[in-house]
Amino acid sequence: MTEDLVQKHFHKKADDFDSIYTGQKSGIARLLDKWFRWDMEKRFQRTIEECGDVSGKTIIDVGCGSGRFMEVLQGKNPSLILGLDFVPNMLIIARKILSEQMADNPCELATGDFNRMEFRKPFDITLAIGLFDYIAEPLQMLKKMRHVTREKLIATFPRAGTLRSAIRKVRLSLYKCPVYFFKPEQVRSMMEEAGFTDIQLEAFGQLIFATGKPFL
Template sequence: MKTNADDSEIRQVGDFFHSYAVDFDSIYGGRRNPVSRLIDRLFRKSMRLRFQRTLSDLSDPILQSILDVGCGSGRYAVELLKMDKEVTGIDLAPGMLAIAERACKGLFPADRYRFILGSYPDTVLGRRFDAALLIGFFDYVQDADAVIQGLKRDVERLFVASFPKASGVLALQRKIRYRLRNCPLYFYTEADIHELMDRTGVVNYRITDLGRDLYLRAELVSA
């Protein structure tokens, strides 16, 4: 059951990423200064690894319709559209969705993508998808169990997700930075993910350590 505290955290996350949209998108692009790019190369290797791993796992031609949960500025959506996938993205931040819309408009047929302003799994999508990705999403979610149950409702075949690791200097630094910005943040151990899968009845999955993140690929059995 969702509480007022849950609603408050959802608003905090949405407000944070709305204000942070342009700076966040530049992590994937080329508009950062040389010092920032050096830091990205040194400390954000896992972001590149999870980007590559995600696109590889979703490249199977049988996976045609993709749900991008926490789609942000649409960087994954663009690459999936290049693979001729159909993409539906959902995000809390209007600023992020505006960037995603601009990235896709005119480059891909309008009927191949859709971006929705809303929270997941609360938003009713009205259909099922072949696969889903949740990259950089569980970092900000209080009720991970509800999200997995939402995926079992909305997804036919598989989902991939990233979970920020609880240990390390980068995790500590990130905890402090996000606390100062009043944005909730959640970290995971591999045992936490195993327990989450056990509680939600997901049995066919694989966890890969990407350094800063734990990457999950999970198969779902259709109802």
């Protein structure tokens, strides 16, 4: 039920979402993004930084959306980047971006709900950026991520208790899209319970940027 609403939302909003990256919107909208969504740019930079040297590595980007992280990572010589999203319209954009970039690229795209998919092998790095905002059962998803991650999880969680989170909740409720918010201690305890260790949390803007290694 929750998943259906999220899927419907991003089905309609795929191009709008990607325009946050491309800046293809009105001048006022661009200015608002600069003021209120600067943390998206920082989370992008931090994610790429945290991935480190991905040469020869395998990466799964859960909820890859329009593929903007894959676009950058594909040039760093990974052996595979699997982008997974349950909204086909997002993957249409991703496919266009990725195939425009390189002939022999390491990217694969798959449509589906991460919670319902089986993977033959684990991945070195799991990305979950801007995903937990829409996940009703985050612990269950983190457990599955632990299962498929060999080296590192890099994830973001929207912060609870800010004025912007309240405004966002109202705004998304107008589109009938559920959204969830988290406190740092909640993120830490969920990650621990899911089997991650060496957990690092960093709060900036409206989000919590989290990394963790699977507990062996």
